[in-house]
Amino acid sequence: MQESAIRDILAQVAAGGLEPDKAVEQLGFAAAQDTLHGLNLDPQRALRAGLGEVVFAQGKSEAVLLAAVEGLSRHGPVLVSRVAPDQARSLRERFPTGLHWPEARLFSLGGPENMSRRMTPPWPSGGEALVLSAGAADMPVALEAFGALTFWGYDCGCVTDVGVAGLHRLSPHLKALHSARVIIAVAGMEGALPGILAGLTPAPVLAVPASVGYGVGARGFAALSTMLCSCVPGVAVLNIDNGFGAAAFAAKLLARRP
Numbered sequence: 001m002q003e004s005a006i007r008d009i010l011a012q013v014a015a016g017g018l019e020p021d022k023a024v025e026q027l028g029f030a031a032a033q034d035t036l037h038g039l040n041l042d043p044q045r046a047l048r049a050g051l052g053e054v055v056f057a058q059g060k061s062e063a064v065l066l067a068a069v070e071g072l073s074r075h076g077p078v079l080v081s082r083v084a085p086d087q088a089r090s091l092r093e094r095f096p097t098g099l100h101w102p103e104a105r106l107f108s109l110g111g112p113e114n115m116s117r118r119m120t121p122p123w124p125s126g127g128e129a130l131v132l133s134a135g136a137a138d139m140p141v142a143l144e145a146f147g148a149l150t151f152w153g154y155d156c157g158c159v160t161d162v163g164v165a166g167l168h169r170l171s172p173h174l175k176a177l178h179s180a181r182v183i184i185a186v187a188g189m190e191g192a193l194p195g196i197l198a199g200l201t202p203a204p205v206l207a208v209p210a211s212v213g214y215g216v217g218a219r220g221f222a223a224l225s226t227m228l229c230s231c232v233p234g235v236a237v238l239n240i241d242n243g244f245g246a247a248a249f250a251a252k253l254l255a256r257r258p
Contacts, residue, residue, distance in 0.1 A: 005075075006047070039068055043075040050252055051152065054244070057107075058082040062090050069095065069109060077110025079151045081144065081244050104143035111151045118150050119143075123158040126176035129250050131156065132197065134163030134187035138210040142186040144243030145208070145250075152251050164192045170200075177201045182253050184246045188212025191223025194237075195230040204253070206246040207237045 009026055012018035046052035055068045057080050065080075065087060072078045073095070080091065088100045091107045098109040101119050108115060118124065129149050133142035139160055149156040157176060162169040170177075177183065178201055185194040186208045194207035207230070209223035216222050220240035227237045238246045 038064060039071065041068065041071045043072060046076075050255055051248055052076065052079075054078075054148075055080040056082055057084065057087050060087075062087070066090060066094050069107075073109050077108065077151070079111070079148065080107040080109075081105065081148070083107045101143065101147055103140055104147040105140060106144060106147045106151075108147075108151050112153050115150055119147055123160075125157050125159055125173060126179060127155040127157040128179075128181045128254060129154055129156040129184065130173075130176055130180040130182075130203075131158045131184045132162055132173075132186065132193065133158075133160045134185070134189070134191075134193040134210075135212065136161050137212045138186045138188050141208055141210050141241050141243040142184070145184045145186070145247040146243075148244050148247035149251060152247075154251060154254055162193075163187060163189075164196065167196070170196075174200070177203070182206065182250045184208060184243075184250060186210050186243065186246075187227075188220065188223055189217050191226040194227055194235050195232045198230070198232040198234045203234075205235045206249055207235050208243055208246050209237070209240045211241050 009018065009023050013020055013023045042053045053072060055078065057065055069078050069080060069091065083105050088107060091098055092100060095109050098107055099116055100107045123146065131142050131146045133139050142158060142160060146156055146158040159173050177197065180203045183197055183201060183203045184206045185197050187193040188210035189212060191209050194205050198205040207227040209220040209227055211220035213222060224240055227235065
């Protein structure tokens with residue numbers, strides 16, 4: 001339930017148009033909704049935790065996925081992550097006003113009016129949050145983070161293919177790096193980029209290992225180990241390929257302004 005809806009219920013109680021018991025009943029039913037598809041939706045999560053419930057599409061059947069989006073859409077915009085191509089087709093058929101970004105594996109229903117434009121390259125190269133990918137192969141994870149932050153309405157930039165094989169590529173972005181309040185760095189292979197960024201900028205760096213590379217690096221464990229062992233202060237490490245988790249951490253950090 002959106003804050004505006006809760007305020008409307010409280011206003012009705014204050015004006016004498018709604019009995020307190022009826023208001024409690026309405027709010028209680030809104031707290032959790034069983035859609036009869038094995039789901040127990042949480043439409044009040046944004047009020048409680050700062051970010052609304054996001055639908056994780058991976059592993060869900062078509063019926064369950066559509067029911068989840070349908071249920072949450074009654075209360076506000078909906079973001080869906082890890083959307084496979086066949087799931088995207090089903091979502092577009094059921095929700096033709098929704099937007100799908102194949103590279104980021106995201107689908108959104110509602111959200112900021114400028115989201116479609118911001119998700120179309122060239123992406124903004126600066127913002128209070130800045131997402132960087134070491135290589136082009138890391139872009140799906142980076143774009144997942146960038147898309148989630150954009151959906152939540154944050155000023156976010158995305159810079160790609162600036163890994164340690166050519167560090168000079170960071171030079172044009174140093175001003176944006178110093179202006180950002182939080183940085184998300186996605187890297188596969190040896191995963192060195194987050195530590196380098198943390199040594200160049202004052203912002204906290206959220207490091208996301210990507211499952212990209214040869215041999216021991218193929219599943220992201222080499223990058224994960226490098227990031228966990230960084231000697232540079234100010235690096236926090238997320239799970240492998242967890243661009244969404246990095247975006248959620250950044251959003252909560254940015255929301256806590258002085």
